[in-house]
Amino acid sequence: MISLNARNTRFAYKLLMPAIILTFLVHIIPTLWGIYISFRKLNIYYIRNWTEAPFIGFANYTKALSSLQGVFWSSLCYTLIFVIASVLGCFILGILGAVLLNENFKGRNVIRGILLIPYILPGVVSLTNLRFMLLQDWGIINSILLKIGLISEPIPWLTGKMALISIIIGNIWIRWPLWFITILASLQSIPGELYEAAKVDGASDWQGFRRITLPSISPTITVLTVLTALWSFNNFTVPFILTGGSPSKEANILSLNIWIRSFKNWDFGMGAAMSVVMMLIMLVLILTYLKLTKLEEEQ
Amino acid sequence: MKKALLVFLAICVTGIITFGTTIDFMMMSGSGARDFINEAVPLFEKETGIKVNVEFTSWGEGWTKLMAMVASGEGPDVTQVGTTWVGALQATGAFTDLTSLEKYFGGEENFLGGPWKTRGYDNRMYAVPWFADIRALVYRKDLMEKYDLPNPPKTWGDLLYSAIFLKEKGEMEYPVGLRGKGNGHYVGSFLWQNNTDIISEDGNEVLLDSEKAFESVKFWADMLGKYKVMSPGLADMGHNEICVSFFNGEVAFMYPGPWFVLKVDRKVSEDWLKSGKIGIALQPGKNENLRTGFVGGSDLMVSVESKKKEAALKWIKFLTRPEIQALLAEKMFVAPTVKAAYQEPFFHQEPYAQMWEDFKVVGDAGSHYPIHPAWGAMERFVPQIIVDIFSSNANGNLNDEKIHTLLKQYNRELQDALDSYK
Numbered sequence: 001m002i003s004l005n006a007r008n009t010r011f012a013y014k015l016l017m018p019a020i021i022l023t024f025l026v027h028i029i030p031t032l033w034g035i036y037i038s039f040r041k042l043n044i045y046y047i048r049n050w051t052e053a054p055f056i057g058f059a060n061y062t063k064a065l066s067s068l069q070g071v072f073w074s075s076l077c078y079t080l081i082f083v084i085a086s087v088l089g090c091f092i093l094g095i096l097g098a099v100l101l102n103e104n105f106k107g108r109n110v111i112r113g114i115l116l117i118p119y120i121l122p123g124v125v126s127l128t129n130l131r132f133m134l135l136q137d138w139g140i141i142n143s144i145l146l147k148i149g150l151i152s153e154p155i156p157w158l159t160g161k162m163a164l165i166s167i168i169i170g171n172i173w174i175r176w177p178l179w180f181i182t183i184l185a186s187l188q189s190i191p192g193e194l195y196e197a198a199k200v201d202g203a204s205d206w207q208g209f210r211r212i213t214l215p216s217i218s219p220t221i222t223v224l225t226v227l228t229a230l231w232s233f234n235n236f237t238v239p240f241i242l243t244g245g246s247p248s249k250e251a252n253i254l255s256l257n258i259w260i261r262s263f264k265n266w267d268f269g270m271g272a273a274m275s276v277v278m279m280l281i282m283l284v285l286i287l288t289y290l291k292l293t294k295l296e297e298e299q
Numbered sequence: 300m301k302k303a304l305l306v307f308l309a310i311c312v313t314g315i316i317t318f319g320t321t322i323d324f325m326m327m328s329g330s331g332a333r334d335f336i337n338e339a340v341p342l343f344e345k346e347t348g349i350k351v352n353v354e355f356t357s358w359g360e361g362w363t364k365l366m367a368m369v370a371s372g373e374g375p376d377v378t379q380v381g382t383t384w385v386g387a388l389q390a391t392g393a394f395t396d397l398t399s400l401e402k403y404f405g406g407e408e409n410f411l412g413g414p415w416k417t418r419g420y421d422n423r424m425y426a427v428p429w430f431a432d433i434r435a436l437v438y439r440k441d442l443m444e445k446y447d448l449p450n451p452p453k454t455w456g457d458l459l460y461s462a463i464f465l466k467e468k469g470e471m472e473y474p475v476g477l478r479g480k481g482n483g484h485y486v487g488s489f490l491w492q493n494n495t496d497i498i499s500e501d502g503n504e505v506l507l508d509s510e511k512a513f514e515s516v517k518f519w520a521d522m523l524g525k526y527k528v529m530s531p532g533l534a535d536m537g538h539n540e541i542c543v544s545f546f547n548g549e550v551a552f553m554y555p556g557p558w559f560v561l562k563v564d565r566k567v568s569e570d571w572l573k574s575g576k577i578g579i580a581l582q583p584g585k586n587e588n589l590r591t592g593f594v595g596g597s598d599l600m601v602s603v604e605s606k607k608k609e610a611a612l613k614w615i616k617f618l619t620r621p622e623i624q625a626l627l628a629e630k631m632f633v634a635p636t637v638k639a640a641y642q643e644p645f646f647h648q649e650p651y652a653q654m655w656e657d658f659k660v661v662g663d664a665g666s667h668y669p670i671h672p673a674w675g676a677m678e679r680f681v682p683q684i685i686v687d688i689f690s691s692n693a694n695g696n697l698n699d700e701k702i703h704t705l706l707k708q709y710n711r712e713l714q715d716a717l718d719s720y721k
Contacts, residue, residue, distance in 0.1 A: 044369075044391060045672070048372075049392075136532035137530055137536070156689075159531070159535065159693040160690035160692075161694050244480055246683065248686060248693075260679065263363050263366065267719070
């Protein structure tokens with residue numbers, strides 16, 4: 001006779017099966033395939049008969065990491081700046097927005113709705129609009145800044161160093177509403193009595209925020225930080241749309257660099273090798289972060 | 300007599316076989332592309348009974364779609380490709396060798412010299428020249444006449460002098476409008492204007508690390524950074540914005556194709572042509588003998604996997620007929636590759652007659668990138684030189700040393716891509 005637990009387990013596996021199969025098809029197999037081709041000279045001349053692409057050992061890896069392709073290291077460096085700045089920006093704006101909109105005032109719901117627009121709209125639409133706004137000679141942002149006298153020369157938002165700042169702004173713009181709405185939900189789950197008790201004990205607003213609010217929302221922030229860091233690290237849409245696929249060195253972050261190498265140069269072996277390195281870096285970052293947060297929780 | 304009967308029979312059999320067939324055609328979308336297809340396809344279908352299923356794609360996506368097609372063997376029967384892609388695509392082995400059919404398409408005598416050279420490397424024909432995208436110097440002739448400036452500017456000195464003059468006269472802040480992003484065709488032009496090239500004639504060596512290449516890029520960079528006759532904002536402008544700036548009176552010199560007239564209201568561009576405001580000439584060289592133009596464009600290739608090659612070839616032959624080339628020019632303002640097309644009435648109608656004549660002159664004298672198997676992998680790096688120059692200017696570190704460093708870096712990258720073919 002089958003026990004209820006065993007039946008439940010079997011039923012659970014049945015429900016999970018489609019997801020597991022899809023994960024294999026969409027994630028695991030392509031990843032293994034990517035690792036396989038990273039050891040082959042799979043370029044435009046072999047794409048038709050990919051099985052004949054010569055095995056070249058770690059040549060793609062050494063080339064990607066060598067001085068000839070020094071672009072990889074600068075790209076990695078700018079990617080880290082992009083990720084850290086994006087997480088910080090989302091963190092500050094998210095908490096600020098959530099705390100402000102947690103207060104009771106007229107029109108609160110309307111403002112909440114408006115602030116969610118960049119998240120609701122498809123990223124391509126939001127970012128294309130932002131790109132038009134940032135154009136140096138034709139963009140509305142420079143036009144306003146010039147008119148009110150804040151600048152005397154148009155700012156090259158999408159060129160050179162400023163392009164990195166623009167893609168960070170773009171990334172924060174489409175991601176911070178998720179932070180604000182999730183933190184807001186988290187804030188609303190904190191019992192009001194806690195704040196009242198703290199006030200009775202003479203705690204200031206800042207102390208209330210530091211001692212009650214932050215600890216209560218820190219699990220939410222941990223999850224958001226990990227997710228935003230991951231989504232930013234492998235982000236392609238933001239730099240692609242804002243730079244039109246021809247980025248300056250500073251905006252040529254890793255995912256875009258890999259895409260250019262693979263799909264513009266048709267050097268899939270090299271692109272795959274760069275992707276594997278990127279995957280390893282992400283794994284290290286995630287494991288380190290998880291370990292740190294686990295240690296924090298234990299303490 | 301027997302031979303004639305056999306030929307007649309063969310034509311009838313082919314006709315019967317292809318009648319009712321549907322072929323897939325991938326075309327790059329662009330101004331007027333859909334209008335052309337809406338008129339051309341019914342004509343072809345009526346004449347042959349072959350249906351044409353057209354898939355439009357952008358130039359950016361086209362390359363990726365072709366890659367998927369090459370990898371999977373699945374794709375359209377006929378594909379429009381950029382002339383600079385032909386070498387790489389020929390090397391993949393995914394397209395049909397049409398060398399034995401050269402006569403079927405009229406042979407060398409049927410096509411303009413420049414486009415004919417884009418049909419493939421090693422004297423093979425894998426691509427049929429469809430239309431030419433000729434990039435000439437389009438300039439404000441009226442202003443040159445008004446101030447008695449070199450008309451047309453024939454040398455770099457003429458161009459720079461005229462641009463500085465117009466800037467100082469207050470006619471415009473930035474008289475030179477050369478696209479900053481996503482267009483590598485200028486790099487080739489700059490080098491040809493100084494009697495050098497990106498790759499050596501034997502196809503083995505990249506020449507970006509040469510003094511002549513430096514001189515060319517420096518002249519262009521100085522127009523941006525030193526003389527400030529080019530707007531830093533060109534970094535994120537495309538052809539559309541530059542052409543609009545031209546007709547707004549904000550730019551006096553640009554390097555577009557004949558399609559520049561479509562970028563604003565046709566009445567405006569026609570008025571400008573009628574009133575003689577616009578001049579079209581070869582791009583200025585370092586000296587008068589080095590004036591040039593870029594001759595790119597589009598070719599047609601047949602998938603090696605196509606099961607409907609007969610119908611595909613008929614479609615290509617139809618598209619290269621003089622009257623259809625004229626229809627294409629009328630809708631898209633691109634130059635025909637077939638010589639006889641220039642006799643069509645459309646090319647002699649005012650106010651465009653002189654414009655077509657001028658572009659034809661540039662097309663005859665202009666140059667094209669090498670049809671080399673490695674060019675597909677190399678092409679991506681070329682426009683990046685321009686992006687980096689604009690970036691260095693924005694970062695405030697555009698100087699001779701920076702230009703040397705950039706050219707050395709790209710020389711290495713391009714040589715690496717070139718060597719990957721060996």
